[in-house]
Amino acid sequence: xxxxxxxxxxxxxxxxxxxxxxxxxxxxxxxxxxxxxxxxxxxxxxxxxxxxxxxxxxxxxxxxxxxxxxxxxxxxxxxxxxxxxxxxxxxxxxxxxxxxxxxxxxxxxxxxxxxxxxxxxxxxxxxxxxxxxxxxxxxxxxxxxxxxxxxxxxxxxxxxxxxxxxxxxxxxxxxxxxxxxxxxxxxxxxxxxxxxxxxxxxxxxxxxxxxxxxxxxxxxxxxxxxxxxxxxxxxxxxxxxxxxxxxxxxxxxxxxxxxxxxxxxxxxxxxxxxxxxxxxxxxxxxxxxxxxxxxxxxxxxxxxxxxxxxxxxxxxxxxxxxxxxxxxxxxxxxxxxxxxxxxxxxxxxxxxxxxxxxxxxxx
Numbered sequence: 001x002x003x004x005x006x007x008x009x010x011x012x013x014x015x016x017x018x019x020x021x022x023x024x025x026x027x028x029x030x031x032x033x034x035x036x037x038x039x040x041x042x043x044x045x046x047x048x049x050x051x052x053x054x055x056x057x058x059x060x061x062x063x064x065x066x067x068x069x070x071x072x073x074x075x076x077x078x079x080x081x082x083x084x085x086x087x088x089x090x091x092x093x094x095x096x097x098x099x100x101x102x103x104x105x106x107x108x109x110x111x112x113x114x115x116x117x118x119x120x121x122x123x124x125x126x127x128x129x130x131x132x133x134x135x136x137x138x139x140x141x142x143x144x145x146x147x148x149x150x151x152x153x154x155x156x157x158x159x160x161x162x163x164x165x166x167x168x169x170x171x172x173x174x175x176x177x178x179x180x181x182x183x184x185x186x187x188x189x190x191x192x193x194x195x196x197x198x199x200x201x202x203x204x205x206x207x208x209x210x211x212x213x214x215x216x217x218x219x220x221x222x223x224x225x226x227x228x229x230x231x232x233x234x235x236x237x238x239x240x241x242x243x244x245x246x247x248x249x250x251x252x253x254x255x256x257x258x259x260x261x262x263x264x265x266x267x268x269x270x271x272x273x274x275x276x277x278x279x280x281x282x283x284x285x286x287x288x289x290x291x292x293x294x295x296x297x298x299x300x301x302x303x304x305x306x307x308x309x310x311x312x313x314x315x316x317x318x319x320x321x322x323x324x325x326x327x328x329x330x331x332x333x334x335x336x337x338x339x340x341x342x343x344x345x346x347x348x349x350x351x352x353x354x355x356x357x358x359x360x361x362x363x
Contacts, residue, residue, distance in 0.1 A: 020086070020107035023093065024050045024065045031102065050105075054081055064090040065103040072100060081107070085114045131190070135162050138193055141200060143170045149178060150244055151360050154336050158306075158355040165192030165235075166304045166356035169200055173207050173241065179216075181239040182302035182358055184256065186232070195235060198227070203239075213239040213252040214287040221254070221278050221285050234279030238302060247294050247362075252287040254278050258308065259320075261301040261327060262292065268328050270320075271300075299335075300360045301327065306353035313347045335359055 014021050015035040023032035028050050038044070045052070051059055059066070064075035068090040076089045086107040093102040138159075145154050148170055155168070165185035173179050183199050185192040202223050203216075210216050217239055238260060240251035251260075255277030259270040273290055276282045294300075303323075310318045330338035336359055342348075 017106075019109070021104065022050075022053075022107075023102050023104050024090075025102050026069055026100075028059060028063075028066070037107070054079060064088065065105060068092050068103045069100050078110075079107070084109055084111045086110065131162050134190070134193060135159070138164060138167075138196070142168070147363065150363050151178065151242070152363055153361075154359045156336050156340055156355065156357040160188050160306065160354050163189050163193035164354040164356070165189075165196060166306070166354040167196040167200060168302060168356060168358045169203060170360070171204065171207060173211065176244055177211055178242040178244065179203075179207050179213075179239065180242070180300075180302070180358075180360060181237055182256070182258075182260075182304065182356065183235055183237040184258075184304040184306075184354075184356075185235040188354060191233075195233065198224075199235065199237070211241060211243075211250075212289065213241050213250055214289045216241075217252050217254045217275075217278075217287045218285060221282070224278050225280060225283065229280065231280050234277050234281075236277045238273075240300075242294070249292045249294050249300070250289055251292065252289050254287060258303050258305055260303075261324070262294075263299040263301070263327070263331060264295075266331055268324055268331075270324075294362055296362055298362045301335075302358040302360070304354060304356045306355040307357060309353060310343065310348040310355070318343075318348050 017034060018036060020037035020040065021034040022030050022037055025031050030045055030048050030050055030053070033045055041053070050065060051057070054060065062077060064077050067075050069092060072092050074089060074091045076087065079086050079088050087110045088105055088107050090103045090105045092100045093104055095101050139157070142155070142157060143153060146152060149172060151170070153170060157164070157166070159166075165188050166183065167185075168180070168182040170178065170180045181203065183196065185195045185199070199220075202220055206216060206219050206223070209219065217237065220237070236255035236257065238251065238253050238256040238258075240249050240260075242249055251271065251273065253273035253275040255275055259272045262269050262271055271290070271292065273288065275287050276285050308318050308320050308323050326339055326342050327335070330342070336357060339357065
């Protein structure tokens with residue numbers, strides 16, 4: 001009586017399942033189906049070949065039940081049956097001697113999940129395509145390497161992700177002046193890259209209003225305030241204006257904590273200035289200016305904190321002192337290429353922040 005109860009109880013469990021359940025013999029014949037499978041198929045499939053359910057006329061190339069009965073291990077695959085998608089799991093059935101004589105297959109309908117998965121995949125592909133385009137665009141709007149009027153520029157630009165929060169630019173302001181800046185937006189990725197677009201377009205729009213970097217940064221700050229963004233969105237920028245008539249550089253700093261490097265007569269020094277970042281927390285900001293005499297063959301190096309915060313394989317930061325040493329030891333070489341090689345040789349890497357280095361040589 002107990003054995004009969006256990007037998008009926010087991011069948012009740014199988015018949016109560018919403019999944020399809022069937023048992024396939026070693027010969028590949030269906031020797032049991034639960035009520036759900038029988039009802040959905042609308043016909044008696046007992047005694048039929050296992051592959052007939054899949055609307056095939058021979059065994060599947062990847063027959064998991066045959067594999068299960070040979071290996072004694074469970075196997076899973078995806079099958080399409082009548083425009084629906086199922087996850088099929090096959091497990092071995094042993095007799096009282098421990099020999100495998102059949103396999104039980106459970107078909108779980110995953111059609112909705114598959115549809116959702118395909119939609120998400122398509123959205124991810126579309127999003128990745130948009131990001132790839134934005135990345136190409138972000139590189140294309142950088143100034144061209146080489147000669148710009150009376151200066152020659154070179155740079156390294158390596159986003160930590162596909163899109164960067166670092167940007168720099170150089171442009172003429174009338175016939176007498178030339179502007180140059182480097183900027184670091186907080187964060188990385190799409191949000192930061194969108195802000196770099198705002199900065200570039202705004203700087204290009206307001207560059208002719210003043211020949212004063214301090215006044216220009218104040219105006220840039222006012223334009224940013226008008227965006228009314230959250231307080232956690234901000235950026236730092238160092239801006240300089242070359243005066244071609246007297247070879248001077250007027251500069252101002254809005255919170256950029258990477259002091260530009262001046263190379264004069266093969267000697268290296270820092271242009272150290274302070275100033276508030278461009279952000280909503282500060283409203284009526286005034287920026288200070290500093291004027292530096294420059295001459296032919298002088299060089300300036302602008303960079304972002306991704307450089308000095310790069311770590312080697314034992315966790316040591318590059319730091320400003322090591323970076324200055326790297327610059328000093330490579331002054332008479334192809335400087336940026338030498339710096340890049342030294343960073344690779346010494347295993348200085350920064351996968352978590354963008355890296356930008358802009359070198360300007362006075363012609």
